[in-house]
Amino acid sequence: MATFDRAYTDSLLTYLAASPTPYHAVAQAAELLDKAGFRRLSETAAWDAQAGGQYVIRGGAMVAWYLPPGAEASRPFRLIGSHTDSPxxxxxxxxxxxxxxxxxxxxxxxxxxxxxxxxxxxxxxxxxxxxxxxxxxxxxxxxxxxxxxxxxxxxxxxxxxxxxxxxxxxxxxxxxxxxxxxxxxxxxxxxxxxxxxxxxxxxxxxxxxxVAAPAYVGRDADMITASRLDNLMSVHAGVVAMVTAVEEGLDDGPIPVLAAMDHEEAGSVSTTGALGPFLETVLERLVETRGGGVDARARAYAGSVMASSDLAHAVHPNYPERHDAGHRPRANGGPVLKVNLNQRYATDGATRAVWARACEAAGVPWQTFVSRNDQPCGTTIGPLAASRLGIAAFDIGVPALSMHSARELCGADDPWRLAAALTAFLHLE
Missing domain, CATH: 2.30.250.10 (Aminopeptidase i, Domain 2)
Structure with a gap:
């Protein structure tokens, strides 16, 4: 029988059903943040260093953060990156x-x-x-x-x-x-x-x-099927992780940031994509409103880490040979760390250790994905944002089948495990 957190998965399915476009996805995320006491800021208004949860929306993208009271300008960030668009x-x-x-x-x-x-x-x-x-x-x-x-x-x-x-x-x-x-x-x-x-x-x-609703699937209802699992599952997990971590207390640690970007599926080259200026501008303003300049920003970035969360490939029962023999993630086996040494994913040994610590703290099992040498892999916002900002990053995701289909499939255990691991990541020093 499935052991997933039914309340969490129900909230995910509700979120997916209400988010048919990136614009709806950020609007729904904003509602969740509003309920947790976050406040929306305007990009055209002057910002101050007021502590608490805040966010900005640009088109189909959102950046949210929690500023601890008295946080110095050079305090590093813990970022959760995802994307709101789907093919x-x-x-x-x-x-x-x-x-x-x-x-x-x-x-x-x-x-x-x-x-x-x-x-x-x-x-x-x-x-x-x-x-x-x-x-x-x-x-x-x-x-x-x-x-x-x-x-x-x-x-x-x-x-x-x-x-x-x-x-x-x-x-x-x-x-x-x-x-x-x-x-x-x-x-x-x-x-x-x-x-x-x-x-x-x-x-x-x-x-x-x-228009078919998201649903539980299988004899034991241990799977879920829905449109836009890639990548609204990660957006939802990031919002839940942000809200949960703030409720648990983050005043002494790094500044948590949620970046839900648009246009990843089209290359991220836009004003709301990971290669655009949106996230970078927000981070710069957060440093400058606390009195920091170039030096403080560089120090903050040097101590920062991003968890780039995007859907991962579960091993397919009808095509197991399409996976590397030693790296075959299974549904309900835990979220996946994605590795590609040609920098299609941003993970390296140092950031792998960060992810391992987060999963250990959350009590969550995890798996690893590496593409076959004769089969190129996709990419994510991880290496794009990392190269633009100079912030260390790693790529993770829930293993699923039918990626980029009009309707995708994953295990019901893994979404809440992803949120739990991301919550623990935000607490890491």
Missing amino acids: NLRVKPIPDTGSAGWRQVAVEVYGGTLYNTWLDRDLGLAGRLSLRNGDELLVNIDRPLLRVPQLAVHLDRGVNGEGLKLNPQVHLTPVWGLGEPVRGELIEFVAAEYGLRPAAVLGWDLMLHD
């Missing part, structure tokens, strides 16, 4: 299209998604609208609205033997009605859902999502 299908600037009597919505593939997993699913539409009055409105039409239909096997006789071949420009355009398309009708529809006139909407960032 998906996103609406093009001129979305209204169609063919052969079907009304469709033009989409662009975002990130390295598995194309076939978006076929024959009930899809909703969510994101943000930029309004004429300068406001932004989060929208979430969380019901079956669109569908990408697969070609019937009768018309593609070789599909099972030769494999499915999809052209993302041609074959991933969803249908959402019958008849001829009308320019402007999608935005008119979304605006009407929220009681707006179409003329009030000047911009939008909209994306598709699977």
Whole structure:
């Protein structure tokens, strides 16, 4: 039987269901922080050295921190890094299209998604609208609205033997009605859902999502399946770790920071990505508001460590040979330390020891992942943020199957273990 913390996992599934886009993910994270007494700051306002929990939001990214009373300017940071975006299908600037009597919505593939997993699913539409009055409105039409239909096997006789071949420009355009398309009708529809006139909407960032709810799976309910486990599971764990560690007391230790960045799946090159200035600017301001300059900042960074948390690859029962024989993480075996000496992951021996201490303090088992030499691995915000800031880092994550699918799978024990280990990491001197 599963031994997971049911209350924690329930809260994770609730968070995932309410966060179909990066904008919703940071809004939901902000609600959790608000309940814990954190306060939101504006980037355009002057900051002071007031102690306590605070955070800032920029688009689909968030940086949160807890400033202990009297913390000197050179006090180091303990950072938890993650990302809010997931591979998906996103609406093009001129979305209204169609063919052969079907009304469709033009989409662009975002990130390295598995194309076939978006076929024959009930899809909703969510994101943000930029309004004429300068406001932004989060929208979430969380019901079956669109569908990408697969070609019937009768018309593609070789599909099972030769494999499915999809052209993302041609074959991933969803249908959402019958008849001829009308320019402007999608935005008119979304605006009407929220009681707006179409003329009030000047911009939008909209994306598709699977409307099936996150769920427990298996004979013993020892697995969970959901969309966007990569990487909202890590965002949620980071928020819980931050709140828990603050409640337990952090006044004498390093300054805890949560960095939930956007656009990791597209390379992190944006104003809200790990290669952009957002996190760096926040850290600099936290040093300078306490009277520090270049020297204090350099000393703080030199003593800092980042835990970069992103989904990891569990060994697949149908493809075990795709893993290195000595490094095959198992679901419910504990979170995974990810290593790549070519710097696709940031872990080295020194930061491995930090992670080992955190897991030991939390009483959490952990595993190690290394790619096969003949199979390159992915990367994370870990080496990107580490190289930009000069802060030591290591990469970790919960082992899962179907990474970058429209719906992913992991063990139910591992999410709360990740949060527990991250909480212990924030307490490390």
